[in-house]
Amino acid sequence: MRTEKPSWAQSVGPVALVAAVLIVVWYAAAVWLNAPQVIERFDGIGNPWGARELVDATWSMERPVLPAPHQIVADWWASVFGADLDSPRSLVYHAGVTLSSTILGFALGLALGVLIAIGVVHSRVLDRGLLPWIIASQTIPILAIAPMVVVVLGSLGYPPLVSKAVISMYLCFFPVAVGMVKGLRSPEVLQLDLMRTWSATPAQRLVKLRLPAAVPFLFASARIAIATSLIGAIVGELPTGAQAGLGARLLSGSYFGQTIQIWSALLMASLLGVLLVAAVGAVERLVARWMGAAA
Amino acid sequence: MNRRNAMTALAVLVLAVIADALLSRVQGDGPKGAEAAAVWWLLAGWVLLLWFVLGRLAQLRGRVLGLLAPALFGLAMLYLWEIAVVGWDVPRVLLPAPHAVGEALAARWGALRADFRQTAVSVVAGYCAGCGAGFGVALLADRYRLLQRGLLPLAGLAGAVPIVGIAPIMVMWFGFDWQSKAAVAAIVTFFPMLVNTLAGLASVDAMHRDLMRTYGAGHLATLLKLRLPSALPFVFNALKINSTLALISAIVAEFFGSPIYGLGFRISAEVARMNVDVVWAAIALAALAGSVFYGLIALVERAMTFWHASYRS
Numbered sequence: 207m208r209t210e211k212p213s214w215a216q217s218v219g220p221v222a223l224v225a226a227v228l229i230v231v232w233y234a235a236a237v238w239l240n241a242p243q244v245i246e247r248f249d250g251i252g253n254p255w256g257a258r259e260l261v262d263a264t265w266s267m268e269r270p271v272l273p274a275p276h277q278i279v280a281d282w283w284a285s286v287f288g289a290d291l292d293s294p295r296s297l298v299y300h301a302g303v304t305l306s307s308t309i310l311g312f313a314l315g316l317a318l319g320v321l322i323a324i325g326v327v328h329s330r331v332l333d334r335g336l337l338p339w340i341i342a343s344q345t346i347p348i349l350a351i352a353p354m355v356v357v358v359l360g361s362l363g364y365p366p367l368v369s370k371a372v373i374s375m376y377l378c379f380f381p382v383a384v385g386m387v388k389g390l391r392s393p394e395v396l397q398l399d400l401m402r403t404w405s406a407t408p409a410q411r412l413v414k415l416r417l418p419a420a421v422p423f424l425f426a427s428a429r430i431a432i433a434t435s436l437i438g439a440i441v442g443e444l445p446t447g448a449q450a451g452l453g454a455r456l457l458s459g460s461y462f463g464q465t466i467q468i469w470s471a472l473l474m475a476s477l478l479g480v481l482l483v484a485a486v487g488a489v490e491r492l493v494a495r496w497m498g499a500a501a
Numbered sequence: 502m503n504r505r506n507a508m509t510a511l512a513v514l515v516l517a518v519i520a521d522a523l524l525s526r527v528q529g530d531g532p533k534g535a536e537a538a539a540v541w542w543l544l545a546g547w548v549l550l551l552w553f554v555l556g557r558l559a560q561l562r563g564r565v566l567g568l569l570a571p572a573l574f575g576l577a578m579l580y581l582w583e584i585a586v587v588g589w590d591v592p593r594v595l596l597p598a599p600h601a602v603g604e605a606l607a608a609r610w611g612a613l614r615a616d617f618r619q620t621a622v623s624v625v626a627g628y629c630a631g632c633g634a635g636f637g638v639a640l641l642a643d644r645y646r647l648l649q650r651g652l653l654p655l656a657g658l659a660g661a662v663p664i665v666g667i668a669p670i671m672v673m674w675f676g677f678d679w680q681s682k683a684a685v686a687a688i689v690t691f692f693p694m695l696v697n698t699l700a701g702l703a704s705v706d707a708m709h710r711d712l713m714r715t716y717g718a719g720h721l722a723t724l725l726k727l728r729l730p731s732a733l734p735f736v737f738n739a740l741k742i743n744s745t746l747a748l749i750s751a752i753v754a755e756f757f758g759s760p761i762y763g764l765g766f767r768i769s770a771e772v773a774r775m776n777v778d779v780v781w782a783a784i785a786l787a788a789l790a791g792s793v794f795y796g797l798i799a800l801v802e803r804a805m806t807f808w809h810a811s812y813r814s
Contacts, residue, residue: 217650224651271674331552334559334567335574342792354772354780358594361775430660437663444756452666460669460757468669476662483661 232275239271240264273466282470294450297474303451304439305478307367311374312435316428318375319382326383327390327416328408340383352441370442370451374435381427381434389423390416418497425490432482440475452478509557512550513573519547520580527588544584551577597778602785605778612767617786619763620751623679627686628747632740634687635694642695643702644720653699659692668754677758685754690743694736701735702728734809737802744794748787 237260244263248255255263265274273281282297289296322340326332352373359369393415401411443453452475459468526540551573558570579599585591586598593601606613642649668685675681705728713723755765764783771779 217654220647220649220651221654222651224648224655330559331555331570331574334570335555336571338571339575339578351768351780351784354768354777357772358777361594433661433663437665440663440666441753441756444753456666456669457757460672463673465670465673472666472670475666476658479661479663480658 229275232272233265236270236272236274237261237264240267243267243271269463270465273469277466278469278473281466282473285470286474297452297455297470300450300452300455300471301474301478304436304443304453304475307370307442307451308374308432308436308439308478308482310367311371311438312378312428312432314371314375315378315431315435316382319379319427319431320386320424322379322383323386323390323420324412326387328412337387340380343380352438352444356442366443366451370439373442374438377434377438378431381430382424385423385427386420389420392423393419421493421497425486425493428490429483429486432486433479436475436479436482505557509554512554512557516547516550516554519543519550523547523584524580524587527584594775594777597781601778602781605776606782606785609779609782612762613764613783613786615762616764616767616783617790619679619760620682620748620755620765620787621790623682623754623763624686624747624751626679627683627751628690628743630683631687631690631747632694632743635691635739636698636736638691639695639698639702640724642699643724649699652695656692656696660696664689664692665750665753668750669757671754672757677760682751682754682759682763685750686747689746689750693742693746694739697735697739697742698732701732704735705731733806734802737798737806740798741795741802744798745791748791748794752787 241260241264244260244267245255248259248263253259264270265277267273270277285295285297289299291298293299322332322336326337355373356366356369359372360366390412397415398411401415406414439451440453440456443451444457452471455471456468459465459471523540523543526536555570555574555577558573561567561569582596583599586596591598597605638652642652665685667688668681671681671684671688675684702724709727709731710723713727718726752765752768755763756769759766764787767783768780771777771783
């Protein structure tokens with residue numbers, strides 16, 4: 207029962223194994239779920255069929271209940287590399303639309319969260335009055351008002367980019383504010399006392415002690431925040447106002463029963479999410495090196 | 502000290518009186534000329550007084566007294582919202598006043614109650630299934646190291662992925678009724694539970710584990726008597742995170758198709774008709790339910806992990 211984290215090399219094999227099992231199960235499920243439709247079609251045209259024909263047909267349907275993994279990858283490949291970048295058939299175009307509001311909302315949410323945290327740490331009234339509400343507001347399904355924000359801001363003439371970014375900002379600032387309050391309070395009493403013996407002003411204490419101490423907390427929150435920011439942007443694209451973006455792609459896929467399109471949009475969204483979190487991690491390592499942390 | 506408290510109580514009373522006077526002034530066409538300036542000064546004074554009272558209340562400690570500051574802060578925010586919306590004639594579609602939301606809640610109570618019941622069923626079913634499955638798989642992965650090495654990185658990856666996008670597929674598979682929403686909630690809640698339970702099971706002190714070994718305890722005994730109890734704070738953490746996640750994902754899943762009731766359906770339908778006050782009423786209901794759900798779990802947590810450092814201050 208070792209508890210230390212397994213090294214990268216140690217987990218490659220097991221991850222590959224689990225992934226392989228998942229893919230096998232997926233193919234089997236595709237046969238099982240698509241079979242009724244295929245059988246109906248075969249019987250309808252009076253075609254004699256065996257196991258081989260059945261499997262082939264279930265893995266190559268146009269609108270399957272569950273598309274086989276290779277169909278999803280093929281559709282993803284075609285819509286990423288096979289379409290012009292600015293055409294609505296291109297997944298890169300949709301991902302770019304979603305990405306821009308994700309990043310804008312993330313930046314706004316980060317700024318708002320840090321500001322609120324600084325206020326909470328420096329004001330007793332905000333600490334006792336506002337902080338409980340920030341924590342309680344995490345139980346509010348903010349995402350549920352996403353369509354409303356888009357429709358309402360859209361009717362006032364704001365572009366969808368702004369309204370989606372507002373939703374992402376709402377989702378982002380909670381984890382950042384809560385994490386930053388913890389981080390700004392993480393310096394020990396001894397260190398704060400030392401700053402006082404140097405007669406540091408509150409501003410100096412903030413810039414030279416509290417903010418550097420809060421950086422690890424900031425990045426831990428930022429990783430959660432950017433993932434939620436992406437979710438906010440995608441959900442913000444669900445209402446009919448949004449014509450572009452991964453969320454709009456999901457919705458049109460669900461309207462027209464284009465399951466393969468839904469799955470390839472999901473694949474793109476997942477890749478985007480993993481890339482964004484990895485990017486935050488890369489910035490974190492850069493900052494840590496710049497601040498002189500032990501690697 | 503007593504005089505201080507009396508002062509604070511008096512200040513709260515003055516706050517309430519001024520608040521009432523202000524609200525009646527800004528209603529209708531609103532004040533003009535010199536009266537408008539007076540209203541501005543009064544409002545500024547009110548905010549200053551509020552800050553003073555909050556500062557006083559913030560020093561109070563104790564279970565009930567400690568709640569006074571956040572309660573007054575929340576009320577004041579609602580009041581300023583009302584004043585701003587009524588005073589500046591903010592269009593109803595942009596932001597309804599709190600009283601309009603309250604009226605909508607009362608007027609549409611019958612429909613909203615049916616919506617709430619529909620959504621609650623899918624949330625609870627999905628939450629139980631997702632948390633149960635996550636916990637079970639975590640126990641399995643804890644027993645078989647290979648499974649853990651393979652699952653943990655994938656589960657970590659799932660945290661970066663917008664899983665809620667699976668909603669349209671679930672709606673296609675399981676139909677418009679609550680089953681599809683429960684499926685989405687179950688998938689979304691599965692991964693946090695898995696990751697947190699595994700982290701909790703790994704959090705046991707080496708010393709404690711060695712002690713169990715000297716007792717000759719096997720895997721099951723160690724699990725039941727040492728590792729599961731010490732994993733409880735982590736499990737409750739996941740339960741709390743998931744309570745919100747399940748609610749949100751069920752509501753979002755309802756955007757993709759639902760019967761003619763459900764909170765998500767109500768929100769998207771009333772947004773289309775620009776009945777924003779009903780939308781806010783639905784959200785207030787969801788927020789209240791989410792908070793109560795969260796609070797219940799926190800209470801159970803307090804009762805079951807009373808020994809944990811965070812409660813033994």
